Amino acid sequence: MTKKIFSLFTFAMLIIGFIGIGGINKAHAADSDFPQGCSSALGYSVTTGSPCNGTNSATVGFLPGCTTALGYSTLDGRACSGSSVALQYLAGCTSTFGYSTRTGAACNGTSVATILPVTPTPTTPGLPLTGAGGNAPLNLFTLIVSGILVVSGFVYLAYKPKAVK
Amino acid sequence: MKKILVIIMILVSGAIFIGVLFSSTIYGPNGEVSTTEVNAESETKSYPTRFYIPTLKIDATVRDVGITKNGNIASPRNFSEVGWYRYGILPGKNGTSIIDGHVDNGLALPGVFSNLKSIKIGDNVYVETKDNKVLNFVVEKIEVLDYNAGTETFITNSDNSRLVLITCTGNWIPNLRTHDKRLVVTTVLVK
Numbered sequence: 001m002t003k004k005i006f007s008l009f010t011f012a013m014l015i016i017g018f019i020g021i022g023g024i025n026k027a028h029a030a031d032s033d034f035p036q037g038c039s040s041a042l043g044y045s046v047t048t049g050s051p052c053n054g055t056n057s058a059t060v061g062f063l064p065g066c067t068t069a070l071g072y073s074t075l076d077g078r079a080c081s082g083s084s085v086a087l088q089y090l091a092g093c094t095s096t097f098g099y100s101t102r103t104g105a106a107c108n109g110t111s112v113a114t115i116l117p118v119t120p121t122p123t124t125p126g127l128p129l130t131g132a133g134g135n136a137p138l139n140l141f142t143l144i145v146s147g148i149l150v151v152s153g154f155v156y157l158a159y160k161p162k163a164v165k
Numbered sequence: 166m167k168k169i170l171v172i173i174m175i176l177v178s179g180a181i182f183i184g185v186l187f188s189s190t191i192y193g194p195n196g197e198v199s200t201t202e203v204n205a206e207s208e209t210k211s212y213p214t215r216f217y218i219p220t221l222k223i224d225a226t227v228r229d230v231g232i233t234k235n236g237n238i239a240s241p242r243n244f245s246e247v248g249w250y251r252y253g254i255l256p257g258k259n260g261t262s263i264i265d266g267h268v269d270n271g272l273a274l275p276g277v278f279s280n281l282k283s284i285k286i287g288d289n290v291y292v293e294t295k296d297n298k299v300l301n302f303v304v305e306k307i308e309v310l311d312y313n314a315g316t317e318t319f320i321t322n323s324d325n326s327r328l329v330l331i332t333c334t335g336n337w338i339p340n341l342r343t344h345d346k347r348l349v350v351t352t353v354l355v356k
Contacts, residue, residue, distance in 0.1 A: 125232055130332045130333040134339065140272065146181040153175035
């Protein structure tokens with residue numbers, strides 16, 4: 001019975017592993033599906049100027065049911081990238097914020113980038129706390145007390161009086 | 166029963182002993198908070214990696230540091246390393262870059278900048294970058310500021326490249342758990 005459960009578990013793990021690897025390959029394939037300088041099949045390559053859909057005339061704007069090059073069309077369910085695989089993020093993007101580090105295009109798939117929401121960082125921050133020596137008395141006290149407790153505990157365990165028979 | 170209590174006491178005391186020893190000598194929490202802001206400088210190949218002051222025998226690894234929840238520049242987590250403020254300027258670029266370091270650790274043993282108070286105007290300071298460039302700065306000003314002075318007093322947008330070194334000095338303020346002064350050494354790039 002245990003062997004059976006173990007075999008089933010191993011088999012399930014193998015399946016999950018294969019699915020995972022397949023997913024990674026798919027993501028990479030989506031990235032390399034398009035000509036150089038293109039994040040999707042829409043528009044023109046930023047490096048070569050050629051149409052990104054591989055034909056003589058570029059697809060301008062977005063596919064029906066799409067407002068960006070990301071995800072799927074709400075009308076027909078096809079990938080908005082113009083390829084067979086829908087894009088989660090454009091090439092050179094790790095989110096839908098900002099610009100692609102590879103092509104310079106907006107990462108949200110539109111012509112205008114969404115600005116990254118930021119935790120404001122002061123332009124003139126305060127001075128750092130670069131010393132801890134004032135904590136030394138407390139730290140030393142804690143070290144000594146905890147050290148004594150450990151040692152005395154061991155001593156007690158080693159020399160504790162044997163029970164009188 | 167007594168034996169179990171003694172074993173628990175040994176384990177708890179041992180954990181406290183190791184934790185305090187570790188945090189006061191090797192790893193000091195610096196209160197840094199994560200922000201979603203990208204680094205001011207994206208040229209990672211120019212990031213500083215090593216820091217030298219030959220006259221003071223300082224030779225330290227440079228770590229990039231951010232900011233604390235109180236808006237202060239974070240300090241390096243390790244008492245033997247220095248921290249470069251990553252939301253500021255890269256050393257060697259026009260403007261003011263900042264490197265900080267601890268003066269002492271949690272057992273009052275010397276930190277990386279314990280000797281910084283001995284630096285003199287004209288001393289050389291070197292910063293090595295990830296792409297193996299060595300930048301030579303020379304000390305031009307040494308000042309002591311209040312702990313809450315802010316950095317606007319020395320951050321400038323000048324045409325020169327300046328590197329400011331900061332560490333703690335003065336007296337300990339127990340309720341704030343920090344020193345009341347900061348030693349600020351301003352250096353200027355010469356080559």
